[in-house]
Amino acid sequence: MNVPYITKSENGWLTVEGIGDFSVFRTFDCGQCFRFDPVSDPTYKYEVEGIACGKYVRFAENGDGKLYVYSSEEDFNNLWLSYLALDCDYDVINERLFSALSGKDAEHIKRAAEASTGIRILRQEPWEALCSFIVSQNNNIPRIKKIITAMCEKYGERIEGGYTFPSPEALRDAGEAAIFELRTGFRAKYIFDAASKVASGELLLDRVRACENYADAESLLLSVKGVGPKVAACALLFGFERLDAFPVDVWIKKVIANRFENGLDPTVFGEYAGIAQQYLFYYERYVSDASEIDKR
Secondary structure, rough: OOOOOEEEOOOOEEEEEEOOOOHHHHHHHOOOOEEEEEEEOOOOOEEEEEOOOOOOOOOOOOOOOOOOEOOOOHHHHHHHHHHHOOOHHHHHHHHHHHOOOOHHHHHHHHHHHHHHHOOOOOOHHHHHHHHHHHHHHOOOOOHHHHHHHHHHHOOOEEEOOOOOOOOHHHHHHOOHOOOOOOOHHHHHHHHHHHHHHHHOOOOOOHHHHOOOOOHHHHHOOOOOOHHHHHHHHHHHHOOOOOOOOOOHHHHHHHHHHHHHOOOOHHHHHHHHHHHHHHHHHHHHOOOOHHHOOOOO
């Protein structure tokens, strides 16, 4: 496994090598988080900026196998290395995924993984992930981001570069009507219920994280109004480090129907089912044929 290390610090930017197959573009383009946006900067081939873990940060790449991070060295080592899952050996994980299937099915997952090279499952904060995927219900990404931005500007804390994600207490105290005014629609009552349960301690996020059994963790999240299996799976995968979660949406249904003749049981992927899900999702949604792979 490659071990990321900082080779240069200049003008607030860190140069990080040893990152393995990591793509800023694909990781932040696959719909797993909603608080990062592309930046036009001639210095880099692709760059995003956003706020996570209560801090403003920028990530960039130039196609040279290095990662560029606008951050302090301390924050990179203590926050961003883990946040980006750069301490996770995806080569080993991919081998596990490939060996889980055989024949044409194995070729499908290999093809999806090739098209998705560089995607990492971000380790987002549990509350932000839960709340964000409640917002995502029956919604498109631009509108999700607009709602979350408004929520942060209204009820988050002002920091350099923007606003933090609002705490459960802040949204609970705001009330359902105020949340509705952010154009959350029917989701307002679900966001308010989630915030109220987390703020009061009725739903302990640390308890969700500590569950050994997926079904137990899912059951705790299903106690929130409006949270069904898909939202729970997204929250667990992207906010609780449950890489065995396998969210099923229209794209996953499509790829399974189109490419797996006898269907697909995600449990065959074991503890890394969520990574297989991201590969399949990204491949089906963004890559129409093999010629598209080199374009991304």
